[in-house]
Amino acid sequence: MSHALPKNLRTIVSSPLPGKVLNILAQEGEYVQEGQSVFIIESMKMIHELxxxxxxxxxxxxVKIGDVVVANNQLATIE
Structure with a gap:
């Protein structure tokens, strides 16, 4: 039996801009706090913490480190 939240109660984490994933700062299954950085993206030679x-x-x-993403690319979800 699945205890996953309905999709309408999940929050999608997406990339606001195109770029390359340089680092993932949290593991899948880890609890994260509001404002916590979870992805680092390089775009136009600038580093952005998501x-x-x-x-x-x-x-x-x-995504994994090294992946290239486009704007609005879904990176993960928060339940």
Whole structure:
């Protein structure tokens, strides 16, 4: 039996801009706090830390270090 939240109660973590994933600062299944940086993206020779907007459990991490992402690319979800 699954205890996953319905999709409408999950928060999607997405990349606001295109770039390359340089680091992932939290592991899938880890609880993260609001404002915590979870991904580092390099875009246009600048480093951007992507922070979560809501606390919860990091799930469905869809990228790995070195992946190239486009703007609005889903990186993970927060439950």
């Amino acid at each position: 922070q979560v907007r809501k606390p919860g459990k990091l799930q469905e991490v869809r």
